[in-house]
Amino acid sequence: MSGLLVLDSVSAGYGPVPVLHGVSITVAAGSITAVVGANGAGKTTLLRTVTGQLRTTGGSIRFDGTDLAGTRVEDMVRRGIALVPEGRGVITELTVDENLRLGGLWRRDRAAAATLLVRMYELFEPLARRRRAAGHQLSGGERQMLALGRALMAGPRLLLLDEPSLGLAPRITAQILGLLRGLRDDTGLTVLLIEQNVRSALAVADDGVVLSLGSVVAARPAADLAADTDLRHTYLGF
Amino acid sequence: MTPSKSLPAAAGAAAALIGLTFVLEPFVSYQLATVCAYLCAIAGLTVLTGSGGQLSLGQAALMAGGAYSYALCANAMAEAGIEGPVLLLAPLAAAVLGAAAMGLVIGCAAGRLHGPYLAGFTLALVVAIPAVTSTFSEMLGGDQGLWITVEKRPDALRGTVSNEQWQSWLAILCAVAVMAVLHNLLRGRFGRQLRAVRDNSAAAALAGVNVARTKIVSFTVSAAAAGLGGGLLAYVTQSASPGAYSLVLSLYLLMAAVIGGIGSLTGAVWGALIMVFLPHSINSFTADLPVSPDLAQRLDGNLAIAVFGTVLVLVILLAPRGIQGLITAAVRRFRNSGTEPLPETTAGTAGSTGSAGPAGPVPGTASLPTKLSTTKGQP
Numbered sequence: 001m002s003g004l005l006v007l008d009s010v011s012a013g014y015g016p017v018p019v020l021h022g023v024s025i026t027v028a029a030g031s032i033t034a035v036v037g038a039n040g041a042g043k044t045t046l047l048r049t050v051t052g053q054l055r056t057t058g059g060s061i062r063f064d065g066t067d068l069a070g071t072r073v074e075d076m077v078r079r080g081i082a083l084v085p086e087g088r089g090v091i092t093e094l095t096v097d098e099n100l101r102l103g104g105l106w107r108r109d110r111a112a113a114a115t116l117l118v119r120m121y122e123l124f125e126p127l128a129r130r131r132r133a134a135g136h137q138l139s140g141g142e143r144q145m146l147a148l149g150r151a152l153m154a155g156p157r158l159l160l161l162d163e164p165s166l167g168l169a170p171r172i173t174a175q176i177l178g179l180l181r182g183l184r185d186d187t188g189l190t191v192l193l194i195e196q197n198v199r200s201a202l203a204v205a206d207d208g209v210v211l212s213l214g215s216v217v218a219a220r221p222a223a224d225l226a227a228d229t230d231l232r233h234t235y236l237g238f
Numbered sequence: 239m240t241p242s243k244s245l246p247a248a249a250g251a252a253a254a255l256i257g258l259t260f261v262l263e264p265f266v267s268y269q270l271a272t273v274c275a276y277l278c279a280i281a282g283l284t285v286l287t288g289s290g291g292q293l294s295l296g297q298a299a300l301m302a303g304g305a306y307s308y309a310l311c312a313n314a315m316a317e318a319g320i321e322g323p324v325l326l327l328a329p330l331a332a333a334v335l336g337a338a339a340m341g342l343v344i345g346c347a348a349g350r351l352h353g354p355y356l357a358g359f360t361l362a363l364v365v366a367i368p369a370v371t372s373t374f375s376e377m378l379g380g381d382q383g384l385w386i387t388v389e390k391r392p393d394a395l396r397g398t399v400s401n402e403q404w405q406s407w408l409a410i411l412c413a414v415a416v417m418a419v420l421h422n423l424l425r426g427r428f429g430r431q432l433r434a435v436r437d438n439s440a441a442a443a444l445a446g447v448n449v450a451r452t453k454i455v456s457f458t459v460s461a462a463a464a465g466l467g468g469g470l471l472a473y474v475t476q477s478a479s480p481g482a483y484s485l486v487l488s489l490y491l492l493m494a495a496v497i498g499g500i501g502s503l504t505g506a507v508w509g510a511l512i513m514v515f516l517p518h519s520i521n522s523f524t525a526d527l528p529v530s531p532d533l534a535q536r537l538d539g540n541l542a543i544a545v546f547g548t549v550l551v552l553v554i555l556l557a558p559r560g561i562q563g564l565i566t567a568a569v570r571r572f573r574n575s576g577t578e579p580l581p582e583t584t585a586g587t588a589g590s591t592g593s594a595g596p597a598g599p600v601p602g603t604a605s606l607p608t609k610l611s612t613t614k615g616q617p
Contacts, residue, residue, distance in 0.1 A: 051444060077446035089441035091434045098430050105427060106446035150445060 002065075004029040004190045005050070005158055010059035012049040019045040021214045022059060027158070027207075032184055032191040034205035034222060036198045036236060042214040043194040044086060047162050050192075051076050051083045063158065078106055082156035084147045086163045092136035096127050099135055099146050103153030113153070120149040123179070141172040148176065152183075158190045159183075165197040173197065177204040198236050202226040210235050248418040255410045264402040268474065269514050271406040274413035275470035277510035280495050281420050281503055282463025287492070288501025289424060290456040291436030293353065296344065296360030297491045300337045300461045302367050302483035304468030307336025309384040309478040310377070316387035325389040326408065330469050337465020338458050345457030349450045364485045371480040383479025386472055409470045416463050421503055423459065432456055493546060497553050499560025508561040512549075517542035 003026035013019045019042045027033045037043055048054040050061060052073045061068045063079060071079065082103075090099055100120055104113035121128035124145040130138065138146060144164060151159060161180075165173040181204050183189045195201030202208050208225040210218040212235050218225060225231065259267045283297045311332035315325050344363065348356055371378040378384065391404035423429060434442035435452045443449050472478045494513040499505025517539075524537040557564045 053440065053443075072448075073443040074446050074448045077444065083444045085441055085444060089438055089444070091437040091441060093433055093437045094430065098433075102430055102434050102442070102445045102447070105431065147441075154446060 003027045006062045008060045011057045019214050030188045031206040033207045034193045034201040035209045037211035041211040077154045080157035082151035082154045083160040084151045090135040090143050090146045097131045103150035161193045248414050252414040259403045264400040267406040268402040271409035271474045273510045273514045274409035275467045277413045278416045278467030279464040280509050281506040282460035284495045284506045286460035289432045293357045294360045295488045296363040297464050298483045298488035299363040300464035301468030303340040304333035304337040304465030305472035305478035308333040308469035308472040309386045312386050333465045333469025334462050338462035341458040341461020345454040349453040364488050368480045386476045499562030502562040505560050505562035
């Protein structure tokens with residue numbers, strides 16, 4: 001099966017410390033893939049490698065058939081890959097409106113960006129009320145919405161999310177994950193989701209990948225993974 | 239202000255300032271011209287350091303680049319027998335281009351540095367100026383610097399307009415143009431990119447902003463503004479010498495930007511005014527003091543530095559957003575005193591008042607059963 005994003009025995013690390021050891025993952029177009037695993041399994045490193053913030057030391061990453069090697073971080077979004085960074089990377093000094101527009105800044109087509117902006121405010125109603133508030137005045141949930149909205153402003157084909165549930169109330173986590181599901185159904189968005197919150201991640205995902213100490217130990221349909229008690233006990237601790 | 243509004247505002251400001259020179263003494267007109275020259279450099283610095291978050295101590299070096307470009311171009315043209323408005327404008331263009339080219343080269347190196355490393359690198363540039371001028375003393379005149387042939391006022395104005403007044407006009411026009419250009423740059427796409435890169439360069443890059451290019455462009459823009467400032471200063475003082483562009487000037491420019499309100503172009507105006515008029519008024523104050531000549535001599539010059547330092551400490555302690563921050567806070571208080579207090583949702587230029595923590599309950603989001611909504615500040 002050919003996926004939208006194909007990682008083929010990717011290795012990466014920080015300086016002399018290797019973190020990923022030959023990771024192979026295929027993300028099918030129009031699916032939600034959840035990568036789960038304990039702390040230090042290399043989940044964030046995986047995303048940093050895909051977006052080019054970290055260079056691979058081996059293997060290849062192909063997006064829609066083209067090799068991503070050497071693509072600069074700021075060009076990823078032009079190719080259709082958007083990342084919502086961990087810890088809600090909103091620009092705290094910019095307003096909500098400016099943060100969202102930043103996501104579409106690379107577009108030459110201003111009308112399309114304006115249409116998307118309206119769409120984002122429909123999608124995230126709380127943000128519409130706080131358009132002119134600075135990023136640092138937002139609550140945790142609002143920040144996560146803003147970071148997600150900014151990524152969506154790029155009109156990506158592949159959305160990468162790093163721990164969207166971090167520090168959020170379960171109800172808001174469920175809302176945000178549900179929204180991803182809706183986006184996938186409506187627009188055919190492909191999502192690669194990194195989560196520590198295994199239960200809710202696998203509930204919303206189509207496919208699940210279990211990462212342990214930098215290697216893939218299981219890659220199966222999400223429902224399958226959630227039902228496998230042994231695997232859960234061994235690698236996920238519940 | 240949108241570009242369509244800021245252009246008339248700039249034209250109005252220029253007209254008002256030029257009108258003002260008719261009632262000023264020639265010496266005060268000269269001071270006004272130096273204010274305009276420093277304003278160009280401070281405004282450039284406030285864009286780079288305030289909005290871009292890149293601490294530079296090299297602004298004096300870039301001013302020197304502008305001043306020497308101006309001097310070389312003006313003298314070459316005078317030797318070739320060129321006169322008239324071209325002799326007035328071409329050297330200024332040379333000053334802007336020369337400094338911008340310097341800024342571009344420096345920016346390419348500086349784009350990789352941040353924080354104290356960038357400050358150290360730019361510090362080295364300023365310190366290197368005397369060495370550069372004495373190494374190329376044939377061309378740059380060594381310690382003495384260069385004398386400059388400048389275009390005097392047109393014959394038609396002789397008698398009604400003093401030379402200082404005429405010089406201040408050009409300085410005023412240039413400074414207003416710099417302010418208008420920087421204002422429009424900051425409030426547009428570039429300004430947003432700049433602040434995004436300062437705040438969170440990883441998030442900015444992920445949103446598609448070219449971080450390195452943004453840093454280099456901000457350095458080049460800042461250098462061009464400093465170069466115009468240096469060119470104006472060379473024009474007004476009719477000389478370019480290494481002594482005028484020392485590390486002290488760099489520090490004064492940074493102090494002026496901070497005291498005025500770093501990151502604010504209006505703050506740069508206060509900073510430039512203080513930089514010229516504070517030392518002058520203190521020096522004339524010490525001259526009038528009934529003290530022994532010996533003490534007066536020691537006070538002269540040094541007291542101004544002491545006052546400057548004290549003001550800087552007070553500003554950092556009491557008004558971190560500088561004079562402009564105080565003014566906007568006062569204006570807001572005055573506006574709110576008559577009416578109902580505004581809810582926090584109007585962000586304005588928060589910072590000293592806003593905390594980075596939870597924002598408290600969000601008004602108006604409580605009753606939203608569907609779609610996404612939050613009710614609490616912090617889950």
